Amino acid sequence: MPYTTTAQVVDRRPPLTHQTLQHRLDALARLHRVPGAQLAVHTGTDVLSVRTGTADAATGAPMTEDTAVPLGSLTKTYTAAAVALLADDGDLDLDDPAVEFLPELREFPEVTIRHLLGHTAGLPTGPDSDTAAGITASRYLATVCTAGDALFPPGTDFSYSNAGYVAAGRLVAAVTGMTWQEAVRALLLDPLGTTPCFLGETLPARPAASGHARNTASGRMLPAHQNLAPVEEPAGGLLASATDLLALGRALVGRSAVLPADAAADLRRPQPGATPAGLADAWGLGLALFRQDGLWWCGHDGNAQGTSCHLRAEPDSGVVVAFTGxxxxxxxxxxxxxxxxxxxxxxxxxxxxxPVRRGPSVALPGCAGTYRNGRTEYRITLGADGTPALSVDGDRPIPLICYQDLSCDLVDPATGRPQPGGRFHRDRATGVIDRVQISGRTARRSDAR
Structure with missing residues (x-):
């Protein structure tokens, strides 16, 4: 998937002024009932930064340029970049077997560090945060990383996995002799000029935003509790502002001395076997990859409890866009x-x-069955008319629309509109559907066929 150097201008209207963009962000925040948001843009030559609303609806604290917002899974990009810096220093090689640093992966001897960072290790997602609370990284990995839970041979497919980043964080600690927090601060945050802020801190060093959820009865926005387990910090424990993300994005496209150009390019390189279906067009190391108008963008999305954060960066132009809400x-x-x-x-x-044009929907009766990703059960049933529906851990079934290429859409229960869902996979030897990937997470068939 080579990069192209041709940037296509698709909108010739006059650029927005700072004031006009501020008014636009204010209006959209009201429309979508978002208490506070930040937007920062580097055009390749200039920087534009605006913010709106409150960091905490309960206290009325304003959303400032320095306010740190829970990043959720965007934390993974920082963790991957920290590992890349260790590799650049010669402390490890990304193609080293991870078990050399993590004995808990003894049942996965072929899994490399690169597999962990690119979600191609075949590891399950990992337990939910409530289950993971109070356990060590060693115990977490020993529980999750068993041969019986392997989803596919390493490097052959994609399954988004918090467990892979718990492993990456433990690896960073093992190599540096520091905690993950200390290491990511020394390797990345301080050089980027980002004041560190982590979930669970009682006295954060900077203003921090709360996530919010809407009370369906009263319509009020209420603070949402962040329940990430400490062991999951390398997968989702950072807070940062949009301007902080801008600095990270500049490093990822080789426009900052913090991350060597070769290391940044390796992070952006599409990984073999990484087919993330509905999440992105391809995947790098800690980075989703998006193809738009002949250009390859890198970035990541992150959702904590009641927050939504996004980063996009384009290497040729140096354009970086960062948003937090x-x-x-x-x-x-x-x-x-x-x-x-x-x-x-x-x-x-x-x-x-x-978007992909896939032709008309098709019947796919062979998809019905039970699939598992660790402790999570995906059950696909067929209705009287043959329409498949997906239920996760016994939740209400959601209709699926299937296509000839084995991709599928989920039908949004609220709107009835199809949303990118994922894809099925046939065993090459038998032709039987043996895996399903939903929202980037792969589940292996567990019922007999």
Missing amino acids: NSGGATALWQDLADDLTRITGLRVPTART
């Missing part, structure tokens, strides 16, 4: 900003993977 509705706000971002950057900024 402190409610679930901020995802829709981010998507609505796409036209405005085009006017600012001169490039269409991807907010999701490229």
